[in-house]
Amino acid sequence: SYELTQPPSVSVSPGQTASIPCSGDKLGDKFACWYQQKPGQSPLLVIYQDNTRPSGIPERFSGSNSGNTATLTISGTQALDEADYYCQAWDSSTGGVVFGGGTKLTVL
Amino acid sequence: QVQLVQSGAEVKKPGASVKVSCKASGYTFTTYDIYWVRQATGQGLEWMGWMNPNSGDTRHAQKFQGRLTMARNTSISTAYMEMTSLRSEDTATFYCARARPGAAAGRFGLDVWGQGTTVLVSS
Numbered sequence: 375s376y377e378l379t380q381p382p383s384v385s386v387s388p389g390q391t392a393s394i395p396c397s398g399d400k401l402g403d404k405f406a407c408w409y410q411q412k413p414g415q416s417p418l419l420v421i422y423q424d425n426t427r428p429s430g431i432p433e434r435f436s437g438s439n440s441g442n443t444a445t446l447t448i449s450g451t452q453a454l455d456e457a458d459y460y461c462q463a464w465d466s467s468t469g470g471v472v473f474g475g476g477t478k479l480t481v482l
Numbered sequence: 483q484v485q486l487v488q489s490g491a492e493v494k495k496p497g498a499s500v501k502v503s504c505k506a507s508g509y510t511f512t513t514y515d516i517y518w519v520r521q522a523t524g525q526g527l528e529w530m531g532w533m534n535p536n537s538g539d540t541r542h543a544q545k546f547q548g549r550l551t552m553a554r555n556t557s558i559s560t561a562y563m564e565m566t567s568l569r570s571e572d573t574a575t576f577y578c579a580r581a582r583p584g585a586a587a588g589r590f591g592l593d594v595w596g597q598g599t600t601v602l603v604s605s
Contacts, residue, residue, distance in 0.1 A: 375544070404588060405588050405589040407588075407589075407590075407591035407592075409527070409591075409592075411527075416577060416595040416596065416597055416598055417519075417527065417577070417579075417592075417595055418595070419591045419592060419593050422589065422590050422591040422593070423589050423590065428593060460526065460527050462527075462588075462591060462592075463588055464585050464587065464588020464589070465588075466585070468541075468543060468544065469541045470529050470531065470532060470541055470543060470587075471517070471529050471581075471587055471588060471592070472529060473519075473526060473527040473528065473529065474526075475526045476526040476527070
């Protein structure tokens with residue numbers, strides 16, 4: 375089955391740019407999505423189709439996907455962006471989706 | 483507004499079964515697949531399976547094969563997930579979410595999630 379790998383944690387200072395990578399074999403040939411999950415809450419879709427924001431998601435969230443790596447970028451990171459972030463792609467071998475292990479973003 | 487509302491928390495003994503419901507509103511139930519995702523405490527998201535409410539077709543992740551049943555009642559726009567032979571390692575929060583059918587889920591993602599149902603498996 376297909377696997378997605380994320381770093382366990384990323385730290386960023388307020389106002390700076392945070393980049394969260396997600397790697398998988400030829401991930402750039404697939405579409406990547408990203409979710410934000412805050413403690414005690416359900417996941418929230420923040421990026422789909424590699425780089426598209428759903429309605430209501432701030433413009434500071436952006437995405438890219440090329441080669442073996444998809445990247446979620448948060449520009450001008452705010453304290454309220456502190457959360458766990460998960461990447462997701464389609465796994466044709468299982469006929470379902472696969473999630474990365476998640477990255478805890480700390481804003482300090 | 484579009485929402486998925488799940489049934490309440492459950493406490494089960496090892497070996498028992500649990501059935502979680504997921505009621506959809508604000509959209510046509512049969513036009514989106516319903517996904518089930520498990521999250522153990524402090525752990526990541528794990529895809530369990532999906533069901534197409536229109537056809538009733540389902541797909542399970544291999545590790546849940548034989549223990550997971552997904553069903554729906556289209557007359558009340560409700561999906562169900564039943565897991566059998568529960569063990570302590572199944573203690574988790576279970577989420578339902580909607581996605582466009584088939585591989586489109588990989589492109590457009592799971593765009594609406596339920597609030598989660600916590601299942602505690604303990605003797």
